[in-house]
Amino acid sequence: MEIIEFNKVSFSYGETNVLDGLTFTVKKGEFVAFLGHNGTGKTTALKIMLGFLKPEKGSLKLFSQESFKEWEKIGYVQQSFENFDTNFPANVFEVASMGLLAKLNPLQKMTLEQKQKVHDALKLVGMEQFEKRKIGELSGGQQQRVFLARALATNAELLLLDEPTTGVDHTSQEKFYELLKELNEKGKTILLISHDLGMILNRVDRVLVLNKKIVFDGKPKEFTKESFVEITEKV
Amino acid sequence: MVLELLQYDFMQKALLAGVFITLICGILGVFLVLKRLSLIGDGISHIAFGGIAAGIFFNLNPFFSAIAASIASAFAIEKLREKTRVYSDASIGIVFSTVLSIGVVLISLANGFNSDLHSFLFGNIISVTDLDLVMAASLGIIVLAVLLFYRRQLMYACFDEKSAQSAGINVSRLNLLLILLTAIAVSISIRIVGVLLVSSFLIIPPASALQIAKSFNKALIYSVLFGLISLITGLIASFYFDIASGGAIILSSAILFFAAATGKKLIK
Numbered sequence: 378m379e380i381i382e383f384n385k386v387s388f389s390y391g392e393t394n395v396l397d398g399l400t401f402t403v404k405k406g407e408f409v410a411f412l413g414h415n416g417t418g419k420t421t422a423l424k425i426m427l428g429f430l431k432p433e434k435g436s437l438k439l440f441s442q443e444s445f446k447e448w449e450k451i452g453y454v455q456q457s458f459e460n461f462d463t464n465f466p467a468n469v470f471e472v473a474s475m476g477l478l479a480k481l482n483p484l485q486k487m488t489l490e491q492k493q494k495v496h497d498a499l500k501l502v503g504m505e506q507f508e509k510r511k512i513g514e515l516s517g518g519q520q521q522r523v524f525l526a527r528a529l530a531t532n533a534e535l536l537l538l539d540e541p542t543t544g545v546d547h548t549s550q551e552k553f554y555e556l557l558k559e560l561n562e563k564g565k566t567i568l569l570i571s572h573d574l575g576m577i578l579n580r581v582d583r584v585l586v587l588n589k590k591i592v593f594d595g596k597p598k599e600f601t602k603e604s605f606v607e608i609t610e611k612v
Numbered sequence: 613m614v615l616e617l618l619q620y621d622f623m624q625k626a627l628l629a630g631v632f633i634t635l636i637c638g639i640l641g642v643f644l645v646l647k648r649l650s651l652i653g654d655g656i657s658h659i660a661f662g663g664i665a666a667g668i669f670f671n672l673n674p675f676f677s678a679i680a681a682s683i684a685s686a687f688a689i690e691k692l693r694e695k696t697r698v699y700s701d702a703s704i705g706i707v708f709s710t711v712l713s714i715g716v717v718l719i720s721l722a723n724g725f726n727s728d729l730h731s732f733l734f735g736n737i738i739s740v741t742d743l744d745l746v747m748a749a750s751l752g753i754i755v756l757a758v759l760l761f762y763r764r765q766l767m768y769a770c771f772d773e774k775s776a777q778s779a780g781i782n783v784s785r786l787n788l789l790l791i792l793l794t795a796i797a798v799s800i801s802i803r804i805v806g807v808l809l810v811s812s813f814l815i816i817p818p819a820s821a822l823q824i825a826k827s828f829n830k831a832l833i834y835s836v837l838f839g840l841i842s843l844i845t846g847l848i849a850s851f852y853f854d855i856a857s858g859g860a861i862i863l864s865s866a867i868l869f870f871a872a873a874t875g876k877k878l879i880k
Contacts, residue, residue, distance in 0.1 A: 427778045448780035455774055465646065465771055466822055466831035475771065478764040479779045511826045524775070531779075 378405045379441065380535050380566045381426065386435035388421055395421045397589040398435065403568060405534075408561040410577050410597070411570045413587035419570045422587065423539055426568075427453060439535075449480055452528020454521065456540045463513030469523050470508040473499055476531040498526040502556060518542070518549025522556070529560070536560070538569045554580055617851055622738050626847060626857065629740045632752045633801045633813060634839035639759055640797050641818035642835050643790060646770040650819075651701070652689075652791065654811035655708040656798045659685040661807045662715030663799075664732045669718040674732065675747060678802060682795035685711055690788050735806025737857045738850070748800045755793050755800075762786065767828050809858045816865040817842065823872040838868050 381403040388396040395418045403409055413419050424430045425437055428445075439445040474495045478487065499505045502522040512520060521541050528536055538557075542550040550573060558580045561567050571577050578584070578597040586593035586600075593600065617623045637653075644650055663681025667674035685707045692703040731739070759766070768776040769783050777783050794814070801810045821834035846861030853860075 429774075429777060446780070448778065451778065453775055453778040455772075462646070462771075464822060466642075466825040466828050467767070467771060468827045471767075471828055472771070475764075475768045476775075476779050479768050479776065479781055481764070483761045483764060509826075527775075 379403070380405050380407075380439065381568065382438040382441075383422070384436045384438070386422075386425065386432040386437060388418075388425065388430065388433050390421075395589065396425075396432075399587070399590050400435075401585060401591050401594065403566060405566055406561070406564060407583055408558070408567045408581045409569065409583045409585055410581040411568055411585050411587065412572075412574070417588045419587050420539060423537055423568075423570065426537060427451070449476070449531040450534045452476070452525070452531065452533030452536045454524045454528060454536070454538045454541045456543050465513060467512050468508065469499065469504060469510050469512055469515070470495060472512050472523050473504075473526045473530055476527045480531065494532075495526070495530045498530040499523070501529060501560075502526045503552075516549065517545040518553060521545060521549075521553060525553075525556070534564075534566060536565055536567045536569075538567065538571075540570055540572065542571070542573060550576060617848065622740075623847070623851065625740045625742075625745055626737045627843070629745055629748055629804050630737060630843040630847065630861070631840065632745075632748045633804060634817070634843050635836055636752045636755050636797045637801065637813035638817050638821075638836035638839040639756065639832055640790075640793055641814040642821065642831050643759075643766050643770055644794065644814055645818045645822060647787075647790065649700070649790070649794075650815045651811065652704055652794055653798055653814035655689075655704040656682050656685065656791075656795050657802060657807045657810045658708045659711040660795075660799050660802050661732060662711035662713075664802070665715030665718045669722050675799065675803060678732075679796060679799040681711055682799050683792060686788070686791040686795040690791060694784075732802060732807060735802065735804055735809060735858050737804050737847070737861070740804055744803050748804065751796055751800050755796050758789070758793060762789065763832075766790065805858045805861070809862055812862045812865065813839065816862070816869050820865070820869040820872040823869070823876045838865065838872070842868055 379402045383399050383401050386396055386399040387394070399418070399422060411419055411422075421430065425432055426439065436443060440447070440450060474487065477491055477495060481487070496505065496508075499508060502525050504519060504522050504526060507515065507519065512523065515523065525541075542553050545553065554573075554576050557567055557569065569577065569581065578600065581597055584593065584595060584597050584600045585591055618627070644652060660678040660682045663678040664674040666681065667677025689703045689707045692698055692706065693700055698706065765776070765781050765786060768779065769781060769786050773783050797814070798810050801813060805813060817839035818831075818835045820838045821831045825831035825834050842861050842865035845864040847857060849855060849860040849864070850857035
Protein backbone atom coordinates (compact mmCIF):
# COMPACT_ATOMS: atom_id res chain seq x y z
CA MET A 378 0.00 0.00 0.00
CA GLU A 379 1.28 3.49 -0.90
CA ILE A 380 1.44 5.85 2.07
CA ILE A 381 2.88 8.85 0.20
CA GLU A 382 2.22 9.55 -3.50
CA PHE A 383 3.65 12.71 -5.01
CA ASN A 384 2.45 13.13 -8.58
CA LYS A 385 4.17 15.85 -10.68
CA VAL A 386 4.09 18.37 -7.83
CA SER A 387 5.51 21.84 -8.52
CA PHE A 388 5.94 24.70 -6.08
CA SER A 389 7.60 28.14 -6.19
CA TYR A 390 8.33 30.85 -3.66
CA GLY A 391 7.62 33.92 -5.83
CA GLU A 392 9.92 33.61 -8.85
CA THR A 393 12.04 30.84 -7.32
CA ASN A 394 10.99 27.41 -8.41
CA VAL A 395 11.64 24.92 -5.59
CA LEU A 396 9.84 21.77 -6.75
CA ASP A 397 9.48 20.92 -10.40
CA GLY A 398 7.30 17.93 -11.20
CA LEU A 399 8.24 16.00 -8.06
CA THR A 400 7.06 12.41 -8.38
CA PHE A 401 7.72 9.55 -5.96
CA THR A 402 5.90 7.08 -3.75
CA VAL A 403 6.66 5.59 -0.35
CA LYS A 404 5.17 2.23 0.55
CA LYS A 405 3.92 1.13 3.98
CA GLY A 406 6.75 -0.05 6.21
CA GLU A 407 9.57 1.63 4.26
CA PHE A 408 12.37 3.56 5.97
CA VAL A 409 13.40 6.24 3.50
CA ALA A 410 16.23 8.76 3.69
CA PHE A 411 15.27 11.99 1.94
CA LEU A 412 18.50 13.70 0.98
CA GLY A 413 19.62 16.81 -0.88
CA HIS A 414 21.66 19.95 -0.36
CA ASN A 415 20.10 22.99 1.31
CA GLY A 416 17.49 24.67 -0.88
CA THR A 417 16.74 21.59 -2.98
CA GLY A 418 13.11 21.44 -1.82
CA LYS A 419 13.17 18.77 0.93
CA THR A 420 11.55 20.91 3.61
CA THR A 421 9.06 22.35 1.09
CA ALA A 422 8.02 18.81 0.12
CA LEU A 423 7.63 18.02 3.83
CA LYS A 424 5.52 21.14 4.37
CA ILE A 425 3.26 20.05 1.51
CA MET A 426 2.86 16.63 3.16
CA LEU A 427 1.97 18.33 6.45
CA GLY A 428 -0.62 20.56 4.76
CA PHE A 429 1.28 23.81 5.52
CA LEU A 430 1.66 24.49 1.77
CA LYS A 431 -0.47 23.55 -1.22
CA PRO A 432 1.07 22.30 -4.48
CA GLU A 433 0.78 24.78 -7.37
CA LYS A 434 0.62 21.93 -9.85
CA GLY A 435 0.26 18.20 -9.47
CA SER A 436 -1.24 16.27 -6.60
CA LEU A 437 -0.36 14.52 -3.36
CA LYS A 438 -2.09 11.52 -1.85
CA LEU A 439 -1.48 10.43 1.75
CA PHE A 440 -2.80 7.04 2.78
CA SER A 441 -4.46 6.92 -0.70
CA GLN A 442 -6.53 10.03 0.06
CA GLU A 443 -6.26 13.29 -1.85
CA SER A 444 -7.96 15.47 0.76
CA PHE A 445 -6.27 13.93 3.78
CA LYS A 446 -7.55 14.94 7.20
CA GLU A 447 -6.51 12.18 9.61
CA TRP A 448 -3.49 14.04 10.95
CA GLU A 449 -3.15 11.66 13.92
CA LYS A 450 -1.77 9.13 11.43
CA ILE A 451 1.23 11.39 10.87
CA GLY A 452 3.89 12.10 13.46
CA TYR A 453 6.14 15.07 12.79
CA VAL A 454 9.44 15.73 14.53
CA GLN A 455 11.19 18.87 13.45
CA GLN A 456 14.77 20.09 13.59
CA SER A 457 16.14 19.96 17.07
CA PHE A 458 14.17 22.94 18.19
CA GLU A 459 15.86 26.20 17.35
CA ASN A 460 12.88 28.02 18.84
CA PHE A 461 12.50 25.77 21.85
CA ASP A 462 11.88 27.72 25.04
CA THR A 463 13.78 25.84 27.73
CA ASN A 464 11.79 27.68 30.38
CA PHE A 465 8.44 26.38 29.06
CA PRO A 466 6.46 25.08 32.05
CA ALA A 467 5.71 21.58 30.84
CA ASN A 468 6.97 18.24 32.08
CA VAL A 469 7.89 15.31 29.87
CA PHE A 470 4.50 13.61 30.29
CA GLU A 471 2.63 16.80 29.34
CA VAL A 472 4.74 17.27 26.20
CA ALA A 473 4.32 13.65 25.16
CA SER A 474 0.54 13.98 25.67
CA MET A 475 0.14 17.15 23.58
CA GLY A 476 -0.62 15.41 20.29
CA LEU A 477 -3.13 13.07 21.92
CA LEU A 478 -4.83 15.86 23.90
CA ALA A 479 -5.21 18.01 20.78
CA LYS A 480 -7.48 15.31 19.32
CA LEU A 481 -9.77 15.17 22.35
CA ASN A 482 -12.91 17.18 22.87
CA PRO A 483 -11.73 20.07 25.12
CA LEU A 484 -14.11 18.94 27.88
CA GLN A 485 -12.97 15.32 27.70
CA LYS A 486 -10.47 14.03 30.24
CA MET A 487 -7.69 11.66 29.27
CA THR A 488 -8.80 8.10 29.87
CA LEU A 489 -6.58 5.62 31.71
CA GLU A 490 -6.02 3.86 28.42
CA GLN A 491 -4.82 7.08 26.78
CA LYS A 492 -2.51 7.82 29.71
CA GLN A 493 -1.13 4.31 29.34
CA LYS A 494 -0.47 5.01 25.65
CA VAL A 495 1.67 8.02 26.61
CA HIS A 496 3.52 5.96 29.27
CA ASP A 497 4.12 3.22 26.68
CA ALA A 498 5.39 5.70 24.08
CA LEU A 499 7.80 7.20 26.63
CA LYS A 500 8.93 3.71 27.60
CA LEU A 501 9.53 2.83 23.96
CA VAL A 502 11.88 5.79 23.52
CA GLY A 503 13.53 5.11 26.90
CA MET A 504 12.28 8.24 28.64
CA GLU A 505 9.79 6.75 31.12
CA GLN A 506 11.93 7.60 34.15
CA PHE A 507 11.85 11.31 33.25
CA GLU A 508 8.05 11.74 33.11
CA LYS A 509 7.91 14.37 35.85
CA ARG A 510 11.05 16.22 34.72
CA LYS A 511 10.66 19.68 33.13
CA ILE A 512 11.28 19.38 29.37
CA GLY A 513 13.84 22.20 29.35
CA GLU A 514 16.01 20.31 31.85
CA LEU A 515 16.69 17.47 29.39
CA SER A 516 19.55 17.23 26.89
CA GLY A 517 18.87 17.84 23.18
CA GLY A 518 18.87 14.12 22.40
CA GLN A 519 16.47 13.35 25.25
CA GLN A 520 14.14 16.14 24.13
CA GLN A 521 14.03 14.71 20.60
CA ARG A 522 13.11 11.32 22.06
CA VAL A 523 10.22 12.94 23.92
CA PHE A 524 9.02 14.60 20.70
CA LEU A 525 9.19 11.23 19.00
CA ALA A 526 7.14 9.75 21.87
CA ARG A 527 4.56 12.50 21.32
CA ALA A 528 4.21 11.32 17.71
CA LEU A 529 4.03 7.67 18.76
CA ALA A 530 1.39 8.29 21.44
CA THR A 531 -1.13 9.22 18.75
CA ASN A 532 -0.43 5.90 17.01
CA ALA A 533 1.11 7.70 14.06
CA GLU A 534 1.72 5.28 11.20
CA LEU A 535 3.92 7.63 9.20
CA LEU A 536 6.80 9.50 10.84
CA LEU A 537 8.10 12.60 9.05
CA LEU A 538 11.40 13.72 10.54
CA ASP A 539 13.15 16.93 9.50
CA GLU A 540 16.80 16.80 10.55
CA PRO A 541 15.78 15.61 14.01
CA THR A 542 19.32 15.31 15.39
CA THR A 543 20.78 18.68 14.42
CA GLY A 544 22.67 19.98 17.43
CA VAL A 545 22.47 16.65 19.24
CA ASP A 546 25.68 14.93 20.46
CA HIS A 547 27.11 11.94 18.57
CA THR A 548 26.17 9.23 21.07
CA SER A 549 22.58 10.48 21.35
CA GLN A 550 22.35 10.61 17.53
CA GLU A 551 23.41 6.94 17.34
CA LYS A 552 20.78 5.99 19.93
CA PHE A 553 18.09 8.05 18.15
CA TYR A 554 18.70 6.45 14.75
CA GLU A 555 18.82 3.00 16.33
CA LEU A 556 15.45 3.72 17.90
CA LEU A 557 14.07 4.75 14.48
CA LYS A 558 15.28 1.45 13.03
CA GLU A 559 13.48 -0.45 15.82
CA LEU A 560 10.29 1.52 15.20
CA ASN A 561 10.52 0.77 11.50
CA GLU A 562 10.90 -2.92 12.26
CA LYS A 563 7.70 -2.66 14.30
CA GLY A 564 5.87 -1.39 11.20
CA LYS A 565 6.22 2.41 11.19
CA THR A 566 6.80 4.06 7.83
CA ILE A 567 9.55 6.66 8.14
CA LEU A 568 10.67 9.49 5.88
CA LEU A 569 13.81 11.07 7.28
CA ILE A 570 15.53 14.26 6.16
CA SER A 571 19.08 14.19 7.42
CA HIS A 572 22.64 15.14 6.58
CA ASP A 573 24.16 12.43 8.79
CA LEU A 574 24.86 10.10 5.87
CA GLY A 575 27.34 8.01 7.83
CA MET A 576 24.76 7.16 10.47
CA ILE A 577 21.65 6.65 8.40
CA LEU A 578 22.79 4.79 5.29
CA ASN A 579 23.21 1.46 7.12
CA ARG A 580 19.76 1.78 8.69
CA VAL A 581 17.40 2.93 5.90
CA ASP A 582 15.88 0.73 3.15
CA ARG A 583 15.91 3.32 0.43
CA VAL A 584 17.51 6.63 -0.49
CA LEU A 585 15.80 9.46 -2.35
CA VAL A 586 17.90 12.43 -3.46
CA LEU A 587 16.00 15.58 -4.29
CA ASN A 588 16.94 18.54 -6.42
CA LYS A 589 13.58 20.07 -7.34
CA LYS A 590 12.69 16.53 -8.44
CA ILE A 591 13.99 13.07 -7.60
CA VAL A 592 17.50 12.67 -9.01
CA PHE A 593 18.36 9.40 -7.27
CA ASP A 594 16.11 6.61 -6.05
CA GLY A 595 17.77 3.42 -4.96
CA LYS A 596 19.16 1.16 -2.25
CA PRO A 597 21.65 2.57 0.27
CA LYS A 598 24.38 0.21 -0.98
CA GLU A 599 24.08 1.81 -4.43
CA PHE A 600 24.66 5.16 -2.83
CA THR A 601 27.87 6.68 -1.49
CA LYS A 602 28.86 10.14 -0.31
CA GLU A 603 30.80 10.50 -3.57
CA SER A 604 27.76 9.61 -5.66
CA PHE A 605 25.72 12.15 -3.65
CA VAL A 606 28.11 14.93 -4.68
CA GLU A 607 28.20 13.63 -8.26
CA ILE A 608 24.43 13.34 -8.56
CA THR A 609 23.66 16.78 -7.17
CA GLU A 610 26.47 18.47 -9.09
CA LYS A 611 25.31 16.88 -12.37
CA VAL A 612 21.92 18.48 -11.85
CA MET B 613 -7.01 42.19 59.10
CA VAL B 614 -8.88 41.03 55.98
CA LEU B 615 -12.06 40.51 58.00
CA GLU B 616 -11.86 44.07 59.25
CA LEU B 617 -11.56 45.31 55.66
CA LEU B 618 -14.54 43.24 54.58
CA GLN B 619 -16.84 45.15 56.94
CA TYR B 620 -16.86 47.91 54.34
CA ASP B 621 -19.13 47.49 51.32
CA PHE B 622 -16.65 49.22 48.96
CA MET B 623 -13.88 46.87 50.06
CA GLN B 624 -16.06 43.79 49.46
CA LYS B 625 -16.72 44.99 45.92
CA ALA B 626 -13.06 45.86 45.39
CA LEU B 627 -12.01 42.40 46.49
CA LEU B 628 -14.62 40.66 44.35
CA ALA B 629 -13.72 42.72 41.27
CA GLY B 630 -10.05 42.10 41.93
CA VAL B 631 -10.58 38.35 42.22
CA PHE B 632 -12.30 38.29 38.81
CA ILE B 633 -9.52 40.30 37.16
CA THR B 634 -6.82 38.23 38.83
CA LEU B 635 -8.43 35.00 37.62
CA ILE B 636 -8.88 36.18 34.03
CA CYS B 637 -5.54 37.97 33.67
CA GLY B 638 -3.63 35.28 35.57
CA ILE B 639 -4.73 32.51 33.20
CA LEU B 640 -4.78 34.55 29.98
CA GLY B 641 -1.41 36.10 30.84
CA VAL B 642 0.36 32.71 30.97
CA PHE B 643 -0.55 32.10 27.31
CA LEU B 644 0.38 35.66 26.30
CA VAL B 645 3.76 35.59 28.05
CA LEU B 646 4.61 32.19 26.54
CA LYS B 647 3.58 33.42 23.08
CA ARG B 648 5.81 36.50 23.53
CA LEU B 649 2.70 38.68 23.36
CA SER B 650 3.09 40.20 26.83
CA LEU B 651 2.90 43.77 25.63
CA ILE B 652 -0.28 43.28 23.65
CA GLY B 653 -2.20 44.03 26.87
CA ASP B 654 -0.42 47.36 27.05
CA GLY B 655 -1.22 48.10 23.39
CA ILE B 656 -4.87 47.13 23.75
CA SER B 657 -5.26 49.17 26.96
CA HIS B 658 -4.18 52.28 25.01
CA ILE B 659 -6.60 51.32 22.24
CA ALA B 660 -9.37 50.90 24.82
CA PHE B 661 -8.55 54.35 26.18
CA GLY B 662 -9.08 55.75 22.66
CA GLY B 663 -12.41 53.89 22.59
CA ILE B 664 -13.39 55.32 25.99
CA ALA B 665 -12.57 58.87 24.83
CA ALA B 666 -14.72 58.28 21.71
CA GLY B 667 -17.54 56.89 23.89
CA ILE B 668 -17.51 59.91 26.20
CA PHE B 669 -17.32 62.29 23.22
CA PHE B 670 -20.28 60.68 21.42
CA ASN B 671 -22.26 60.09 24.63
CA LEU B 672 -22.03 56.31 24.45
CA ASN B 673 -21.35 53.88 27.30
CA PRO B 674 -17.52 54.03 27.54
CA PHE B 675 -17.32 50.39 28.63
CA PHE B 676 -18.90 49.21 25.39
CA SER B 677 -17.03 51.70 23.20
CA ALA B 678 -13.78 50.43 24.78
CA ILE B 679 -14.70 46.81 24.00
CA ALA B 680 -15.75 47.72 20.43
CA ALA B 681 -12.50 49.64 19.80
CA SER B 682 -10.40 46.84 21.32
CA ILE B 683 -12.04 44.06 19.34
CA ALA B 684 -11.95 46.00 16.05
CA SER B 685 -8.30 46.83 16.69
CA ALA B 686 -7.49 43.21 17.55
CA PHE B 687 -8.74 42.22 14.07
CA ALA B 688 -6.86 45.17 12.51
CA ILE B 689 -3.59 44.12 14.21
CA GLU B 690 -3.92 40.54 12.96
CA LYS B 691 -4.92 41.60 9.41
CA LEU B 692 -2.15 44.19 9.21
CA ARG B 693 0.37 41.54 10.21
CA GLU B 694 -1.02 39.00 7.75
CA LYS B 695 -1.61 41.22 4.71
CA THR B 696 1.28 43.66 4.89
CA ARG B 697 3.84 41.36 6.52
CA VAL B 698 4.44 43.95 9.23
CA TYR B 699 6.01 42.33 12.34
CA SER B 700 3.55 41.60 15.19
CA ASP B 701 5.00 44.18 17.59
CA ALA B 702 5.08 46.85 14.85
CA SER B 703 1.45 46.15 13.85
CA ILE B 704 0.39 46.47 17.53
CA GLY B 705 2.31 49.77 17.72
CA ILE B 706 0.75 51.16 14.52
CA VAL B 707 -2.83 50.32 15.51
CA PHE B 708 -2.55 51.42 19.15
CA SER B 709 -0.93 54.78 18.32
CA THR B 710 -3.58 55.45 15.65
CA VAL B 711 -6.56 54.68 17.91
CA LEU B 712 -5.00 56.48 20.89
CA SER B 713 -4.37 59.56 18.77
CA ILE B 714 -8.02 59.54 17.65
CA GLY B 715 -8.92 59.54 21.36
CA VAL B 716 -6.54 62.42 22.08
CA VAL B 717 -7.99 64.47 19.18
CA LEU B 718 -11.53 63.85 20.48
CA ILE B 719 -10.48 64.88 24.00
CA SER B 720 -9.02 68.12 22.66
CA LEU B 721 -12.20 68.76 20.63
CA ALA B 722 -14.20 68.34 23.85
CA ASN B 723 -11.99 71.01 25.42
CA GLY B 724 -9.81 68.90 27.59
CA PHE B 725 -9.94 66.25 30.16
CA ASN B 726 -12.94 65.28 32.20
CA SER B 727 -13.02 63.38 35.46
CA ASP B 728 -14.54 60.23 33.89
CA LEU B 729 -11.58 59.96 31.57
CA HIS B 730 -9.21 60.46 34.50
CA SER B 731 -10.77 57.52 36.35
CA PHE B 732 -10.28 55.27 33.32
CA LEU B 733 -6.65 56.32 33.01
CA PHE B 734 -5.75 55.51 36.59
CA GLY B 735 -8.67 53.29 37.65
CA ASN B 736 -9.92 52.99 41.18
CA ILE B 737 -10.63 49.56 42.47
CA ILE B 738 -12.26 50.85 45.64
CA SER B 739 -14.90 52.83 43.72
CA VAL B 740 -16.24 49.82 41.81
CA THR B 741 -20.01 49.97 41.18
CA ASP B 742 -22.50 47.08 41.10
CA LEU B 743 -22.73 47.49 37.32
CA ASP B 744 -18.94 47.23 36.97
CA LEU B 745 -19.05 44.05 39.02
CA VAL B 746 -21.86 42.46 37.00
CA MET B 747 -20.13 43.29 33.71
CA ALA B 748 -16.74 42.08 34.93
CA ALA B 749 -18.29 38.86 36.23
CA SER B 750 -20.35 38.02 33.16
CA LEU B 751 -17.69 38.82 30.56
CA GLY B 752 -15.01 37.32 32.78
CA ILE B 753 -16.85 34.01 32.97
CA ILE B 754 -17.12 33.94 29.16
CA VAL B 755 -13.37 34.66 28.76
CA LEU B 756 -12.45 32.00 31.32
CA ALA B 757 -14.78 29.41 29.79
CA VAL B 758 -13.33 29.96 26.29
CA LEU B 759 -9.76 29.83 27.64
CA LEU B 760 -10.35 26.62 29.55
CA PHE B 761 -12.15 25.11 26.55
CA TYR B 762 -9.18 25.74 24.26
CA ARG B 763 -6.41 25.37 26.88
CA ARG B 764 -4.92 22.16 25.45
CA GLN B 765 -4.72 23.49 21.91
CA LEU B 766 -3.39 26.83 23.17
CA MET B 767 -0.75 25.05 25.24
CA TYR B 768 0.37 23.01 22.22
CA ALA B 769 0.45 26.09 19.98
CA CYS B 770 2.40 28.08 22.60
CA PHE B 771 4.94 25.29 22.95
CA ASP B 772 5.47 24.37 19.32
CA GLU B 773 3.41 26.14 16.68
CA LYS B 774 4.59 23.99 13.74
CA SER B 775 3.89 20.65 15.37
CA ALA B 776 0.52 21.92 16.63
CA GLN B 777 -0.33 22.86 13.05
CA SER B 778 0.77 19.44 11.83
CA ALA B 779 -1.62 17.90 14.38
CA GLY B 780 -4.49 19.69 12.63
CA ILE B 781 -4.77 22.70 15.00
CA ASN B 782 -5.71 25.97 13.27
CA VAL B 783 -2.98 28.08 14.86
CA SER B 784 -3.83 31.40 13.19
CA ARG B 785 -7.45 31.12 14.39
CA LEU B 786 -6.17 30.41 17.91
CA ASN B 787 -3.88 33.48 17.76
CA LEU B 788 -6.82 35.66 16.78
CA LEU B 789 -8.93 34.15 19.57
CA LEU B 790 -6.18 34.93 22.09
CA ILE B 791 -6.02 38.58 20.96
CA LEU B 792 -9.84 38.87 21.10
CA LEU B 793 -9.95 37.46 24.63
CA THR B 794 -7.21 39.90 25.62
CA ALA B 795 -9.26 42.76 24.18
CA ILE B 796 -12.27 41.74 26.29
CA ALA B 797 -10.17 41.13 29.44
CA VAL B 798 -8.48 44.52 29.13
CA SER B 799 -11.80 46.31 28.62
CA ILE B 800 -13.19 44.63 31.75
CA SER B 801 -10.13 45.46 33.84
CA ILE B 802 -9.55 49.02 32.68
CA ARG B 803 -12.45 50.54 34.65
CA ILE B 804 -11.13 48.93 37.80
CA VAL B 805 -7.34 49.19 37.59
CA GLY B 806 -6.91 51.79 34.85
CA VAL B 807 -5.18 51.94 31.48
CA LEU B 808 -1.74 52.40 32.96
CA LEU B 809 -1.81 49.35 35.23
CA VAL B 810 -3.87 46.81 33.35
CA SER B 811 -1.00 45.24 31.42
CA SER B 812 0.91 44.52 34.62
CA PHE B 813 -1.94 42.21 35.72
CA LEU B 814 -1.41 40.28 32.49
CA ILE B 815 2.37 40.10 32.78
CA ILE B 816 3.73 40.07 36.34
CA PRO B 817 1.83 37.18 38.02
CA PRO B 818 2.29 34.87 34.98
CA ALA B 819 5.98 35.82 34.74
CA SER B 820 6.39 35.03 38.45
CA ALA B 821 4.63 31.68 38.02
CA LEU B 822 6.88 30.77 35.08
CA GLN B 823 9.92 31.24 37.32
CA ILE B 824 8.99 28.26 39.47
CA ALA B 825 6.36 26.11 37.71
CA LYS B 826 7.52 22.75 36.41
CA SER B 827 4.27 21.81 34.71
CA PHE B 828 1.69 23.73 32.72
CA ASN B 829 -1.23 23.28 35.11
CA LYS B 830 0.97 24.44 38.00
CA ALA B 831 1.91 27.55 35.99
CA LEU B 832 -1.79 28.44 35.65
CA ILE B 833 -2.45 27.80 39.36
CA TYR B 834 0.64 29.71 40.57
CA SER B 835 -0.17 32.64 38.29
CA VAL B 836 -3.65 33.02 39.80
CA LEU B 837 -2.25 32.52 43.33
CA PHE B 838 0.46 35.18 42.84
CA GLY B 839 -2.24 37.53 41.52
CA LEU B 840 -4.53 36.89 44.49
CA ILE B 841 -1.74 37.39 47.06
CA SER B 842 -0.77 40.68 45.37
CA LEU B 843 -4.41 41.77 45.31
CA ILE B 844 -5.01 41.12 49.01
CA THR B 845 -1.72 42.55 50.26
CA GLY B 846 -2.09 45.55 47.94
CA LEU B 847 -5.62 46.26 49.18
CA ILE B 848 -4.55 45.95 52.82
CA ALA B 849 -1.61 48.31 52.23
CA SER B 850 -3.85 50.74 50.39
CA PHE B 851 -6.39 50.75 53.25
CA TYR B 852 -3.97 51.11 56.15
CA PHE B 853 -1.38 53.41 54.58
CA ASP B 854 -3.87 55.43 52.51
CA ILE B 855 -2.01 54.88 49.25
CA ALA B 856 -3.31 54.31 45.69
CA SER B 857 -4.84 50.81 45.55
CA GLY B 858 -3.79 49.98 41.94
CA GLY B 859 -0.19 51.00 42.57
CA ALA B 860 -0.05 49.05 45.85
CA ILE B 861 -1.33 45.87 44.15
CA ILE B 862 1.18 46.11 41.31
CA LEU B 863 4.03 46.83 43.73
CA SER B 864 3.11 43.74 45.75
CA SER B 865 3.05 41.81 42.51
CA ALA B 866 6.52 43.08 41.54
CA ILE B 867 7.91 42.16 44.99
CA LEU B 868 6.53 38.63 44.55
CA PHE B 869 8.15 38.40 41.13
CA PHE B 870 11.58 39.30 42.53
CA ALA B 871 11.04 36.87 45.40
CA ALA B 872 10.16 34.05 42.94
CA ALA B 873 13.14 34.87 40.68
CA THR B 874 15.54 35.04 43.62
CA GLY B 875 14.09 31.88 45.17
CA LYS B 876 14.59 30.03 41.89
CA LYS B 877 18.24 31.11 41.71
CA LEU B 878 18.86 30.11 45.32
CA ILE B 879 17.32 26.67 44.79
CA LYS B 880 19.53 26.14 41.69
